[in-house]
Amino acid sequence: MLDYKAVLSHYPTAVPRYTSYPTAPHFSQGVGAKVFSDLLENLTADEPVSIYIHIPYCDKLCWFCGCNTKHTLKYAPVARYMNYLIKEIEMLGNKLDFKPKIQQIHLGGGSPSLLKSEDFTRLRSALDDVFQFLAGSEISVEIDPSDVNEDVLVGMKHFGVTRASIGVQDFHDDVQKAINRPQSFELTKDVVASLRQMGIKSINIDALYGLPRQSYARLMDTISKCVSLSPDRMALFGYAHVPWVKKHQNMISQDDLPDSHARFEHSMASSRALIGAGYKSIGIDHFAKPNDTLAIAAETGRIHRNFQGYTTDECKMLIALGGSSIGRTKDGFYQNVVATSSYEDLIQSNEFAAAKGLFLTEDDKIRSHIIERIMCDFKFDFGTLKDMTASADLYRNIAAEFIAEDPFNLASMDNDVFEIQSDGKPFTRIIASQFDAYLKGAEFKYSKAV
Ligand SMILES: C[S@@+](CC[C@H](N)C(=O)[O-])C[C@H]1O[C@@H](n2cnc3c(N)ncnc32)[C@H](O)[C@@H]1O
Ligand code: SF4
Structure with missing residues (x-):
């Protein structure tokens, strides 16, 4: 039997998640604009592209969150941001004399689920003006279930969403208090049912191990509740505690966090539980039903890794829209300026927002x-x-x-x-x-x- 404690103490364990290589901290200021102009030059009518759109707003701030987001109780900043996002898409269209084909779109955040239906519709129509959606293209959206209401569901339907990625994290009350994320199982179950009723058939659930006040029993209960919702995919991430980057994580007491030993046990146990429930293990932290496209692609070595984790997306070009989004070409990466106000200022003055980047x-x-x-x-x-x-x-x-x-x-x-x-x-x-x-x-x- 492998002595995993010895492994953990032998090797430096603070290493990247490798959603890209080189990783984003190695991008340099000023390079992004050049990578982005290369992307524009190399777009062709034949080769499909993928798009990532970032919505950097949430109507509450979870203390564990490692994403680029801002808390807002009012919709006005979100509506203003959507105006700039739509202008960015129009600016892109003005540079092109053909409509690139879209293979996949991912709307991430933050919480795209707080968008009003009119904004989902405006966004889709701006994209339709500039791109052509391929038949069978995948349109996925990250969802905080506590945002979802009839209006959001209608908006997602108009947007053409094919996959919903739902944040669960942990269902236990005590853990939810420690991370400032109240979310009942009943609410989550209702949202999953509504999404399915709306025709959004593919459901992914995100759960976390390594959270404060999480115990083996609490985590196992969360996993079994998630399994009862029968998601097509699950992502089981280890909580990344980086309070030196994300100051709000200081709200989580270090004493409440499981140690490396418990993290390891929890990760192994939850993985066994998902495999026991019939899911195929994909890469380091994803699971999928055997008939899901991700599981089928994994069997033949055709999955890829991008900023969202594991994907079937084979496009070489990723167009990034919105503040802090990261895009990719065959030869490099670019990241739009991170601060929402700087992003809006640049778009306001008709300048693209690519700031940092790297040529491979x-x-x-x-x-x-x-x-x-x-x-x-x-x-x-x-x-x-x-x-x-x-x-x-x-x-x-x-x-x-x-x-x-x-x-x-x-x-x-x-x-x-x-x-x-x-x-x-x-x-x-x-x-x-x-x-x-x-x-x-x-x-x-x-x-x-x-
Ligand atoms: C961009 S977030 C947002 C989704 C949506 N706003 C929500 O909260 O459900 C996507 C996923 O990232 C994961 N995540 C966020 N912060 C994390 C952290 N510090 N460590 C590991 N995973 C994290 C969570 O599982 C979350 O569901
Ligand atoms: S986990 Fe989701 S809802 Fe919570 S702060 Fe992060 S992005 Fe917002």
Whole structure:
């Protein structure tokens, strides 16, 4: 039996979640505008794109939240922001003489579920003016169930939502008090039923382990309540406690947080419970019903990792809209300016908001490919690199060195195939970090890997 406590104390556990490589803290000021203009130049009528739209507002602030969002009790700032978002889409349209095809759209936040139906309709119509939605395109929205009412449901229907991603986190009262997120099971159940009635068939639920005052029994109860709602997918994230970045997390007492041992046990137990309930485990923290597209794609090594986690999206171009959104091209990343007021000022003066960014070097591209495949498939065939680079051995040696020095046999190498052992899978972020050239000497502090 693997002594996981020894593994946790042997390796630095504060490593990125690798929703991108290089990770966002390594983006540089000023580069974003150049990456964005490359994106505009390289858009074609044939190649479909994906779009991420950020809504940086919530009508309450949960203390655990790590997202880019702002608390507002009034709708006026949201309505104003929507005007700028629509103007940003129009500005994009003015630069194009064709309508790019859309494969996937994700509306994230914050809480897009606080939008009024008229704003969902305005947004859809602005997008329709500039893009063409492919038949079968996926339109997903993040939902805080406590926002949902008839008007929001109608808005989502008009927007064409195909997948709803519902935040649950934990159903226990005491845990909800510790994170300032009251949300009853009954309300959540009603919202899931209403979404299904509206024709939104695909449901994802987010739950968290590692929350304050969470116990094994409370977490197991949350998981079983989630399973009773029969979501198509579940994401089971480890709570990232980063109060040095997110000041409101200081409202959570350190004494209430489970230690690394409990976090590990909780993560393993909840994962076993979901697999026991018939879900397929996908990557490090997702689960899907066996007939879900994510589970089917995972079986043949066709899932990808992006800023939302695991996805079937194969588009090389991601257009980011709204403050703090991150977009991607084949050659780099760009991030729109984070502060909502700066975003609005730029759009007001007819300037695009791309600020930070990064151009990928050849080395970045290869490491990004290795890290993505390890995070998705738990293995990587270094033989495939020989056609991509003359330095294939350099990357293979990193893997070989890790195996030679790792006292726990977390991974193995058979010919050119590097593979994480089943005992080693909970440490995948740590293993992926061996291929991260930016980590050594990095000043940014990451959350716990397990
Ligand atoms: C952008 S959030 C918002 C969704 C929606 N506003 C809600 O609260 O249900 C998407 C998911 O990120 C996850 N999340 C937010 N803060 C986190 C943190 N500090 N650590 C880990 N996951 C976090 C939560 O599971 C949440 O459901
Ligand atoms: S978890 Fe969701 S509702 Fe809560 S503050 Fe974050 S984005 Fe807003």
